[in-house]
Amino acid sequence: MSVNHIRPWRNIYRRKSRQIMVGSVPVGGDAPISVQTMTNTLTTDVAGTIAQIQACADAGVDIVRVSVPDEASSKALKEIVRESPVPIVADIHFHYKRGIEAAEAGAACLRINPGNIGSEARVREVIKAARDHGCCMRIGVNAGSLEKNLLDKYGEPCPDAMVESGLEHIKILEDNDFLDFKISVKASDVFMAAAAYQALADATDAPIHLGITEAGGLMSGTIKSAIGLGNLLWMGIGDTIRVSLSADPVQEVKVGYDILKSLGLRHRGVNIISCPSCARQGFDVIKTVETLERRLEHIKTPMSLSIIGCVVNGPGEALMTDVGFTGGGNGSGMVYLAGQQSHKLSNEQLVEHIVEQVETRAAVLDAQASAAALAES
Numbered sequence: 001m002s003v004n005h006i007r008p009w010r011n012i013y014r015r016k017s018r019q020i021m022v023g024s025v026p027v028g029g030d031a032p033i034s035v036q037t038m039t040n041t042l043t044t045d046v047a048g049t050i051a052q053i054q055a056c057a058d059a060g061v062d063i064v065r066v067s068v069p070d071e072a073s074s075k076a077l078k079e080i081v082r083e084s085p086v087p088i089v090a091d092i093h094f095h096y097k098r099g100i101e102a103a104e105a106g107a108a109c110l111r112i113n114p115g116n117i118g119s120e121a122r123v124r125e126v127i128k129a130a131r132d133h134g135c136c137m138r139i140g141v142n143a144g145s146l147e148k149n150l151l152d153k154y155g156e157p158c159p160d161a162m163v164e165s166g167l168e169h170i171k172i173l174e175d176n177d178f179l180d181f182k183i184s185v186k187a188s189d190v191f192m193a194a195a196a197y198q199a200l201a202d203a204t205d206a207p208i209h210l211g212i213t214e215a216g217g218l219m220s221g222t223i224k225s226a227i228g229l230g231n232l233l234w235m236g237i238g239d240t241i242r243v244s245l246s247a248d249p250v251q252e253v254k255v256g257y258d259i260l261k262s263l264g265l266r267h268r269g270v271n272i273i274s275c276p277s278c279a280r281q282g283f284d285v286i287k288t289v290e291t292l293e294r295r296l297e298h299i300k301t302p303m304s305l306s307i308i309g310c311v312v313n314g315p316g317e318a319l320m321t322d323v324g325f326t327g328g329g330n331g332s333g334m335v336y337l338a339g340q341q342s343h344k345l346s347n348e349q350l351v352e353h354i355v356e357q358v359e360t361r362a363a364v365l366d367a368q369a370s371a372a373a374l375a376e377s
Contacts, residue, residue, distance in 0.1 A: 023087025023108030028207030034062035043073035074101035103129035143187035186213035267302030281309030282327025
């Protein structure tokens with residue numbers, strides 16, 4: 001991590017974990033926290049699945065998981081892997097042969113649920129396939145599908161049962177000299193998931209995949225995920241995340257990035273700082289922000305934009321953003337560039353002008369980044 005000496009209260013000290021590769025994406029160690037999602041198309045619908053993966057890639061996803069429930073899906077997976085712009089994780093449940101077939105199809109990672117994949121002997125066969133075909137694995141413990149012996153022991157799903165399940169399956173992989181794995185202990189209950197992840201983080205140096213499973217719809221699931229994942233990330237726990245929403249997978253990607261951006265852990269695209277609006281506003285803040293969010297989706301450069309309705313907080317927020325606009329009176333406001341007051345602008349020209357200024361500033365920042373990279377090489 002980069003230490004912020006000026007604002008030390010912003011520092012997050014990430015847990016030390018070993019690093020694995022999910023295809024071309026490093027996970028763990030000092031690698032950026034990666035964002036994942038999962039397709040909800042039929043895997044046998046190759047064109048539809050690839051189109052959804054591409055849409056998620058355009059939104060910034062690093063890794064995409066695809067369900068492989070049957071042999072037909074295994075066959076489709078080979079073409080999906082070949083066409084995908086990002087590494088593919090094969091989601092395996094119940095039938096270990098699907099794991100073997102997915103490895104053979106070129107999946108970058110196999111996600112297995114230890115509660116329903118079968119005997120240790122079958123897990124060993126999946127391990128061999130993963131090793132032979134150069135893919136990693138994710139142990140995916142889920143509170144809703146724990147092994148019967150653990151449910152009998154603990155009486156109900158709980159953090160201790162989830163961690164015990166995970167550690168038992170880590171031992172199987174390690175006993176077979178297979179260390180290219182990450183692990184998750186997901187629950188829909190935020191408290192259970194957080195407690196399980198904290199205990200897991202102390203018990204292993206494996207990379208950790210974070211998620212609040214079955215979090216709900218776009219609004220409620222976003223809030224639940226932000227609370228659960230945000231607190232764990234703030235504590236330095238987590239190497240890769242998936243926000244599980246009953247919504248378009250692209251929305252999962254956007255929410256995941258917004259959680260990471262809010263903590264300063266990933267920076268991609270325009271971070272819009274805007275007020276909730278009130279009677280003091282000099283223009284329609286809500287409508288303007290909605291429009292700008294849509295118009296600026298194509299910007300990938302990390303940068304900040306403040307859109308504030310009046311002069312109470314507007315100038316102060318603009319001091320810390322790349323581009324800013326503060327509402328004033330008589331149908332106009334003030335534009336700020338790189339934190340400095342620049343020029344007045346009529347509200348009628350607001351959206352088009354701000355989009356132009358953001359695009360210009362993004363080009364400048366990109367050029368500076370390229371020059372710095374060249375100087376270092």
